[in-house]
Amino acid sequence: MCAEPIGESHSHVVNLDSRALMCGCRACYLLFTDEDAQLRYRAVPERYLHFAGLTVDGRAWDELQIPVGLAFLFRNSVQDRTIAFYPGPAGATESELPLDAWEAVVESSPELAELRPDVEALLIRRSAGSGGSCHLVPIDACYELVGQLRTLWRGFDGGTEAHAAMDAFFTRVADRSRPAAGIVAP
Structure with a gap:
């Protein structure tokens, strides 16, 4: 999502329009954690x-x-x-x-x-x-x-x-x- 390097273990966000999963640094991931926000991307939680x-x-x-x-x-x-x-x-x-x-x-x-x-x-x-x-x-x-x-x-x-x-x-x-x-x- 940005130019920040990410490691093998990283978070993902979903592009709601294209259904594409995208790798993201921690900062980008945190931008999209608000479930009520009307954004194009949404952070994938780690809940099992x-x-x-x-x-x-x-x-x-x-x-x-x-x-x-x-x-x-x-x-x-x-x-x-x-x-x-x-x-x-x-x-x-x-x-x-x-x-x-x-x-x-x-x-x-x-x-x-x-x-x-x-x-x-x-x-x-x-x-x-x-x-x-x-x-x-x-x-x-x-x-x-x-x-x-x-x-x-x-x-x-x-x-x-x-x-x-x-x-x-x-x-x-x-x-x-x-x-x-x-x-x-x-």
């Missing part, structure tokens, strides 16, 4: 939450029309809608999310409304037998995962290396996450 009691059952997942067992959803403030992406061999693929199906998920778990538009996503992983996991993560973490999976993707379901990378990623997310308030495991 785990929704322990939230599961998206098979029926609800089918209604969301996401063809794989992993997706991230976020609120796009420019388009005023929730958008879902899932990984694949070409990178992030947008799903035509049926809004009534998503609204049903939010109604059953109103805590999901605390997602910050444009900069935080709900990362859902469906797993056979375990019910899966659900985390609130920074949007840049989702694109990091999708980019890594794209480089490793083999075959129809991603292959062994992609699944190992997914497992390692979710272990890191679980380690960084704190419990989301208000969600009680059934």
Whole structure:
């Protein structure tokens, strides 16, 4: 964003119009942290939450029309809608999310409304037998995962290396996450 050098570990901001993530020095990042400001850029926070009691059952997942067992959803403030992406061999693929199906998920778990538009996503992983996991993560973490999976993707379901990378990623997310308030495991 500016001429200030940045290190390997740095912050990101989102360009709301182009949906582009941009690397930023700490000063530039801090300029865009006010969530109520009507600015072109928004700082990506570093908040990680785990929704322990939230599961998206098979029926609800089918209604969301996401063809794989992993997706991230976020609120796009420019388009005023929730958008879902899932990984694949070409990178992030947008799903035509049926809004009534998503609204049903939010109604059953109103805590999901605390997602910050444009900069935080709900990362859902469906797993056979375990019910899966659900985390609130920074949007840049989702694109990091999708980019890594794209480089490793083999075959129809991603292959062994992609699944190992997914497992390692979710272990890191679980380690960084704190419990989301208000969600009680059934």
